[in-house]
Amino acid sequence: MNSEDHEAFQTNAKVFSGGLNKIQVIDYYNTWDGYEQDLQPGRYNGPSYAAEAIQRSFPDNRDKIRILDVAAGTGLVGEELAKREFKEIHALDPSESMLMKAKKKNVYKKYLCEFVNPEPSPNIENDAYHCVVCSGGFGSGHIPSGALKELIRITKPGGMVIIVMREEYLNIPEYADSLEPLMKQYQNEGLWMCIERSVVHKYFCEKYGVIFRYRVLHRHL
Numbered sequence: 001m002n003s004e005d006h007e008a009f010q011t012n013a014k015v016f017s018g019g020l021n022k023i024q025v026i027d028y029y030n031t032w033d034g035y036e037q038d039l040q041p042g043r044y045n046g047p048s049y050a051a052e053a054i055q056r057s058f059p060d061n062r063d064k065i066r067i068l069d070v071a072a073g074t075g076l077v078g079e080e081l082a083k084r085e086f087k088e089i090h091a092l093d094p095s096e097s098m099l100m101k102a103k104k105k106n107v108y109k110k111y112l113c114e115f116v117n118p119e120p121s122p123n124i125e126n127d128a129y130h131c132v133v134c135s136g137g138f139g140s141g142h143i144p145s146g147a148l149k150e151l152i153r154i155t156k157p158g159g160m161v162i163i164v165m166r167e168e169y170l171n172i173p174e175y176a177d178s179l180e181p182l183m184k185q186y187q188n189e190g191l192w193m194c195i196e197r198s199v200v201h202k203y204f205c206e207k208y209g210v211i212f213r214y215r216v217l218h219r220h221l
Contacts, residue, residue: 005205008038012204013058018140021095022115025141029095036074036101039136041169044076044094044132050135050164051080053196053211057131057160063087068129068154070116071137075102082107090129092116118146120153127156136204138165138179147176152191161192167199167208183212191217 001009015028029035041048058065062085069077072091081089082105090110093099099111112123114179116137132151137143153162168179185194203209 001205003044007219008034008043016139016141016169018174020141022141023220025121026042029093030097030151036076037100037216039073039076039204040159044136045202046164046204046209047076047080049176049200049203049211050063050077050133051084051086052083052161053162053164054086054133054160055084056193056211057162066090066128067131067133068124069091069108070132070134072102072108072148073098073136073141075105077133077135078102078107079105079142080169082118097111115149116143116150118144118149120150121195124154124219125154128133128154129155130159130161133162133164135164136166138163139169140174145175148179148186151215152216157216157218160195161214161216163212164169164203164209166203169212170210182184183214187214190217192194 015025026185065086066088067086068090069082070092072078072093075091078089078091089108091099091102091108092112092160094113094115096113099113102108114121132155155161169175187194192214195215196198196211200211
């Protein structure tokens, strides 16, 4: 890892350290001016992995597929989706500053400034999206395991929930006993079905990532 990669890695590590509450996490992102430089393609490849996973899931009629980009940040996933001719993309992120930067890219049709919680969002209807994607939103102090239920709620039956995250985060205290166990529980309950769980290299710098693709079956939560 060169010195620039190391510096970007350390800057990113601070917000995933586990020592910040939700307000502090938002403040960190609001003042992270070098976000796009630190998370540039080649160094942070989560957005392209996420867009490729969506492309695999929806090879046809891409301009009709309504997608919610959860933890959209400055729109890195949206840019990758636009390159692949997806057009109906909405952005959700709790940082107003990040969403302001995302708006300049003109790849999203709608912006929601909020957290994803286990409780239903009053701003998103049931079955609103063909696909809900999240790249880099799962980590310490970020999206809680219980929010998986909300991702299922807002996805149409037959639609996809796609999560791309750093593999080692599966073992942090917040997720170790809950994230994958909940994924499996919801599969056992018939809410969704695992289509893909693959490990990829160079998700962020030299760190491995994991791609989850789930097809939503029912929404009886």
